[in-house]
Amino acid sequence: MAVCSFNGVSITGISATVPKNIYNNKTDNSFFSQETVFDIIEKIGVYQRRVADENMCASDLCFCAAHNLIEEMNIERNEIDFLIFVSQTPDYRMPATSFILQDRLGLPKTCAAFDINLGCSGFVVGLNIAYSLAAQSSIRKILLLNGETRTKVYSFKDRKTGFLFGDAGAASLIEKSHSVGDSFFVIESDGSKNDYIKIKCGGYRYPSSSESFKEIMRNDGSIRSDEQGYMDGSGVFEFVITEVPRQIKNLYQISGYTKDDIDYFILHQANKFMNEHLLKKMKIEPAKAPMNLNKYGNTSSVSIPLTIVSELQEKIQGKKQKILLSGFGVGLSLASAILDIDKIHICKLTEL
Numbered sequence: 053m054a055v056c057s058f059n060g061v062s063i064t065g066i067s068a069t070v071p072k073n074i075y076n077n078k079t080d081n082s083f084f085s086q087e088t089v090f091d092i093i094e095k096i097g098v099y100q101r102r103v104a105d106e107n108m109c110a111s112d113l114c115f116c117a118a119h120n121l122i123e124e125m126n127i128e129r130n131e132i133d134f135l136i137f138v139s140q141t142p143d144y145r146m147p148a149t150s151f152i153l154q155d156r157l158g159l160p161k162t163c164a165a166f167d168i169n170l171g172c173s174g175f176v177v178g179l180n181i182a183y184s185l186a187a188q189s190s191i192r193k194i195l196l197l198n199g200e201t202r203t204k205v206y207s208f209k210d211r212k213t214g215f216l217f218g219d220a221g222a223a224s225l226i227e228k229s230h231s232v233g234d235s236f237f238v239i240e241s242d243g244s245k246n247d248y249i250k251i252k253c254g255g256y257r258y259p260s261s262s263e264s265f266k267e268i269m270r271n272d273g274s275i276r277s278d279e280q281g282y283m284d285g286s287g288v289f290e291f292v293i294t295e296v297p298r299q300i301k302n303l304y305q306i307s308g309y310t311k312d313d314i315d316y317f318i319l320h321q322a323n324k325f326m327n328e329h330l331l332k333k334m335k336i337e338p339a340k341a342p343m344n345l346n347k348y349g350n351t352s353s354v355s356i357p358l359t360i361v362s363e364l365q366e367k368i369q370g371k372k373q374k375i376l377l378s379g380f381g382v383g384l385s386l387a388s389a390i391l392d393i394d395k396i397h398i399c400k401l402t403e404l
Contacts, residue, residue, distance in 0.1 A: 053238060053240065053302070054237075054238065054239040054240065055236070055237065055238050055306055056180055056183070056184065056236070056237045056239075057234055057235065057236045057237070057306075057307075058183045058184075058187055058234070058235045059232075059233060059234050059235075060187075060228055060229060060230060060232060060233075061183045061186045061187055061226065061227070061228055061229065061232070061235065062226070062227070062228075062229040062231075062232040062235070062391070062392065062393055062394065062396070063179070063224050063225065063226055063391065063393060063396055064125075064225050064226070064227055064229060064395070064396060064397065065121050065124075065125050065127075065223075065224065065225040065396065065397040065398070065399070066121070066222065066223070066224050066225075066357050066360055066361055066396065066397075066398050066399070067117040067118070067120045067121035067124070067222065067223045067224075067361065067398075067399035067402075068117055068220060068221065068222040068223075068354070068357055068358045068360075068361040068362070068399075068401055068402070069113045069114075069116040069117040069120070069220065069221045069222075069401070069402045069403070069404050070102040070113070070218075070219070070220045070221075070348060070358070070401065070402075070403055070404070071102040071103060071104045071105070071108060071113070071219050071220075071403070071404055072102075072403045072404065073102060073103045073104070073105060074100050074101075074102060074103075075100065075101050075102070075103045075203075075218075076099070076100055077089065077092075077093045077098055077099055077100065077101070077215045078090070078093065078099065081208060081214065081215065083208065083209045083214075083275075084211070088211075089215070092211065092215050093215055095323070095324070095325050096215060096216055096323040096324055096325065096345070097323060097324025097325070097343070097345045097346055098215055098216055098218075098323070098324075098345050098346065098349040098350070099346045099347075100346065100347055100348075100349075101203070101217065101218030101219075101347075101348055101349030102218050102219050102220060102348055102349075103203045103218070103219060104201045104203065104204070104219040108201065108219075108404070109141070109143050109149075109199075109201060110139045110141050110142070110143075110149070110199030110200050110201050110219075110221055111137075111142075111143050111149050111152060111153055111156075111199060111221075112221070112404065113199050113201075113219065113220060113221025113404060114137065114153060114197040114198070114199040114221040114222070114223060115153060115156055115157065115221075116221065116402060116404045117197070117221050117222050117223040117399075117402070118153070118157055118195060118197055118223035119157065120223075120399050120402055121223045121224075121225060121397075121399055122157070124397065124399050125225065125397055127193065127225065129157070129158055129159050129160065130160045130162070131192045131193050132159050132160075132163050132192070132193045132194070132195050133162070133163060133164065133185075133190075133191045133192050133193060133194065134163065134164050134165070134182070134185050134191070134194040134195070135150050135153060135154050135157075135159060135163055135164070135165040135166075135194075135195045135197065136150065136165075136166060136167075136168060136178050136181060136182060136194065136195070136196045136197065137149050137150035137153060137165070137166075137167045137168070137197045137199070138167070138168045138170055138174040138175065138177075138178045138196070138197065138198045138199075138353050139167065139168075139169075139174075139198070139199045139200055139353070140169055140170070140171050140200065140205075140352065140382070141199070141200050141201045141202065141204060141205060142167060148165070148166060148167040149167055150165035150166050150167050150197075151165050153165070153197060157195075159195075168181070170353060170382075170383070170385065171200075171249070171352045171353055171381055171382035171383070171385075172320050172322070172352055172353060172355070172379050172380055172381025172382055172385070173239070173320070173353070173379035173380060173381065173383065173385040173386055173387040174198060174352070174353030174379065175196075175198050175222075175224075175353045175354070175355075175356045175357055175377070175379055176237065176239070176356070176377050176378070176379045176387035176388065176389050177239055177379070177385075177387050178196045178198065178353070179196065179224070179226065179237070179377075179389060179391075180237040180239060180387070180389070182194040182196045182224075182226040183226060183235065183237070185226075186226050186227055186228055187228075192227060193225060193226070193227045194225070194226040194227070195223060195224075195225060196223070196224040196225075196226060197221070197222070197223050197224075198221065198222045198224075198353045198354045198357060199220070199221035199222070199354065200219060200220065200221075200351055200352040200353065200354050201219045202217035202218065202219060202281075202350070202351065202352055203217055203218065203219050204219075205251060205279075205280060205281050206276075206280055206281045207267075207274070207275060207276035207277070207280045207281075209267075209274060209275040209276065210270075210274040210275070210276045210280070210282075211272055211273065211274045212272075212274065212282075212283050212285050213281055213282075213283050214274070215349075216323060216349055216350050217349055217350050217351070217352070218348045218349030218350065218351050219351065220348060220351040220354040220355075220358050221354060222354050222357035222358055222361070224357055229394065229395075231372070231394040231395065232372075232392040232393065232394050233392045234307070234392060235389065235390060235391045235392050236303060236306055236307040236389060236390045237387065237388070237389040238299055238302055238303050238306065238387070238388050238389070239385075239386075239387040240295070240299060240385070240386050240387070241383055241384070241385050241386075242291070242295075242383070242384045242385070243383065243384075245287065245291060245383075245384040246383065246384070247284070248283065248284040248287045248288050248291070248382075248384055249281065249282070249283045249284070249288065249381060249382040249383075249384070250281070250282055250382075251278075251279065251280065251281045251282070252264075252278045252282070253277075253278040253279050254279050258278070260279065263278075264277060264278045264279050265277050265278075265279050288322075288326075288381065288384070289325075289326055289329075291380075291384055292322065292326055292330065292380050292381075292386075293326070293329055293330065293333065295380070295386055296330060296378055296380050296386060296388070297330070297333050297334050299378070299386055299388050300334060300376070300378060300388055303376075303388050303389075303390060307390050309374065309390055311334070311335070311336065313374055314340070314374050314375065314376045314390070315340070315368070315373040315374055315375060316340055316341070316342070316364060316367070316368065316373070316375045316376070317331075317336050317340055317341040317375075317376045317378075318341070318342070318356050318359050318360060318364075318375060318376070318377050318378075319331075319341060319356075319377075319378050320355050320356060320378060320379040320380055320381065321343060321344060321345045321348070321349075321350055321351065321355035321356075321358075321359060322350060322380070322381065323345065323350065324343070324345055324346075327341075327343060327345070342359055342363035342364060343359070343363075344358065344359050344362045344363055347362070348362070352381075352382075353379065355379075356377055356379060358401075360398065361398055361399065361400075361401050362401050364398070365398040365400065365401075368393070368396065368398070369396060369397065369398045370395055370396070370397075371394070371395075372392075372393070372394040372395075373393055373394075374390060374391070374392055374393075375390070375391050375393060376388065376389070376390050376391075377389045377390075377391065
């Protein structure tokens, strides 16, 4: 088990940005009957989501979030030693998008930059790496950027995914902080279930072709090409409902904390049905586990910081608290953390 602990390192700032374009799941999808639409969205809990236009990339959303964070916190750009960009919808296959953002944000050439190709667990994994770097005596600040334009890679004619995903970007600042105590991370993987959430074509195992872009009618009546994402919903549900409670129980044992020590539980916003089952199984009060699925949908690795910004800004900003984060999904992968936070600055949600 990959377990890490840190003392005196913290998130000190978070910002998030969503596209201005609001997609209404009830009225904007004409492919399915109103009865089918109602049944789907009542189960997944996504009534609206934000959709990037054809010229907007995940990096644009992250740039906006990062610019706001830097300006509001008066961050000296030359003190940012690392930029980490987490996304599965980058600008290009190469170069890595982190280099483009490093230049665009006006960060110095002494700033190291790299991409992480991770989905739903990506914020917690990215945080773990950022905490590891910040713990080094020579490192000052790390900028963690999570961005996704998932609506570009899923078919709106797919019953399982066509109503679920939204687009967003977030920026987090990680640095040393003498006012915080211990934080703990647990990260695990199950690659045997890599087919549960997948885009088959477009890589080098199955390169893009004229055939891969053809829309195909699937067994459940959904239509999608092999260039678009697929999800085995029941398989993912079984994995999450079994493995996440087990991992969080291990996290309690490792950290020495209990459920009662946690002020807020911020779970990846997978879907309403799944998240409500998780809360019930782990006996977590819904009031301590905010959800924003109804407004923004599943935004992959952005969902945790977006939930903090949209739902918890006034409740945790400037306060000393313990929060539990858990991300789970594509890979399949799962990552959870208990963080000690204090005096965190949370920017207001912005639209682009």
